[in-house]
Amino acid sequence: MGDLDFIKVKHLHIDYDILDLDLLNKVLQEETSFQWCISCGCCTASCSAGNHTTFNVRRISLLLRRGEIESLEKELEKCMLCGKCTLVCPRDIQLRNVVMSIKKNILKYKMSSL
Amino acid sequence: MKKIAVIGGGVAGLEVSKQLLEANIPVTLIEQSSKIGGNIKNYAYLFPDFYNAEELLNSYHYLITDPNLQLLLNTEVAKIDFSKKTYNILTKDGISVPADAIVIATGYNTFDARLKEEFGYGIYENVITSVQLEQMFKNKEIKTPSGKIPERIGFIHCVGSRDAKVGNTYCSRLCCVTAIKQAIETKKFLPSAEIFCFYIDLRMYGLLFEDLYLSAQRDYNIQFVRGRLSEASEMLDKRILIKVEDTLIGKPLQMSADMIVLMVGMEASDFSKQFKYHNGLEVNEHGFFNPINPHNLRNLTSKDGIFLAGTAIGPMSVGETLDHARGTALSVLSFINAN
Numbered sequence: 001m002g003d004l005d006f007i008k009v010k011h012l013h014i015d016y017d018i019l020d021l022d023l024l025n026k027v028l029q030e031e032t033s034f035q036w037c038i039s040c041g042c043c044t045a046s047c048s049a050g051n052h053t054t055f056n057v058r059r060i061s062l063l064l065r066r067g068e069i070e071s072l073e074k075e076l077e078k079c080m081l082c083g084k085c086t087l088v089c090p091r092d093i094q095l096r097n098v099v100m101s102i103k104k105n106i107l108k109y110k111m112s113s114l
Numbered sequence: 115m116k117k118i119a120v121i122g123g124g125v126a127g128l129e130v131s132k133q134l135l136e137a138n139i140p141v142t143l144i145e146q147s148s149k150i151g152g153n154i155k156n157y158a159y160l161f162p163d164f165y166n167a168e169e170l171l172n173s174y175h176y177l178i179t180d181p182n183l184q185l186l187l188n189t190e191v192a193k194i195d196f197s198k199k200t201y202n203i204l205t206k207d208g209i210s211v212p213a214d215a216i217v218i219a220t221g222y223n224t225f226d227a228r229l230k231e232e233f234g235y236g237i238y239e240n241v242i243t244s245v246q247l248e249q250m251f252k253n254k255e256i257k258t259p260s261g262k263i264p265e266r267i268g269f270i271h272c273v274g275s276r277d278a279k280v281g282n283t284y285c286s287r288l289c290c291v292t293a294i295k296q297a298i299e300t301k302k303f304l305p306s307a308e309i310f311c312f313y314i315d316l317r318m319y320g321l322l323f324e325d326l327y328l329s330a331q332r333d334y335n336i337q338f339v340r341g342r343l344s345e346a347s348e349m350l351d352k353r354i355l356i357k358v359e360d361t362l363i364g365k366p367l368q369m370s371a372d373m374i375v376l377m378v379g380m381e382a383s384d385f386s387k388q389f390k391y392h393n394g395l396e397v398n399e400h401g402f403f404n405p406i407n408p409h410n411l412r413n414l415t416s417k418d419g420i421f422l423a424g425t426a427i428g429p430m431s432v433g434e435t436l437d438h439a440r441g442t443a444l445s446v447l448s449f450i451n452a453n
Contacts, residue, residue, distance in 0.1 A: 013365060013366050013367075013368070014363070016367060016370075036332050038338075059363070062362055066360065068363075091328070
């Protein structure tokens, strides 16, 4: 069937069946509260870094959920870990821990593949 | 003694009858099917506390033997004759039931999912409705028609609701919390299954509904994807391919699932649709009966002695239906006392 399929441009399209959710699952294990995000955007609206750069912390969590992890590391450099997102979260998600956990797990992955 | 007739033997009609019988008012209860209970017969558990629906229904069974209750089962109403002061209900079998006051408690129909042809209900075997899933809970078995235990299930919100294409522009409002209740229930049956809810908005309007939503995420790992199903197609192995836009990330998303459950909304009953054309009662643009106003006259119609109870006026939960029905019983009692 492969030859007859329509061409799917990967970065324009999410195919849930082939996603790599390894990083997500590790983060969820370390910070369970991340599981109950409702994507309300309070974190992004209050974000200090987001006021001056294109950093969008809500989007980071979505990218992780959809397995789009290539750009995560670079994006997270913009976070100053001020913790305002954690203060405003209506679902009491420890977002600062989530950011730390993503950073840590990306680092671990890099160390292991050295 | 005034003659009171209640049309519809669902929980609304049963509750009105119960309240009137307790006040020693004889009641004629007219039910089109062979059993009392109405739509609630199709439910295993009720949100938000997973209360057993059968238990609730059983609490009305004692009414059947009440000597003041005349129960007419298998009886469909053809017409109400409003021309005389004592109204006359004519049934399709040619019986006539005289009544000074009539309570219309004719409930709702669920949306016919075949009308959303692009979702494949009635075409693909692994597309089912929320009513069918509830039946599976009752039978204590969740399986696809080929006997497979589903590993991934998608719940599709707003099927037949908020959709101009099927003529229902209103929100049926109970399906959101029903989806979450059913998702949790499914996860209890199949702990290893992956469960996704595809929603436009989640309308958790009840006090305990938001807690149920949080519990679904926290305790049952149910995933929520914001995006309305645009189409479902069948794969070679009969599984279903879901196509939505993940509107929070802004990209099209596709996913295969062993089964999708269509959360069908509440529609006006055939009875109220039929009355739109054949009788003098007011019906609104959505097909439901119109009370005089939706505030303090929610149980009354513009016709003296004609009352409304339950989902005949629009989508309601079981608790709201029972409250409304009790209000209606009170209105009927005032009517009897005033006349």
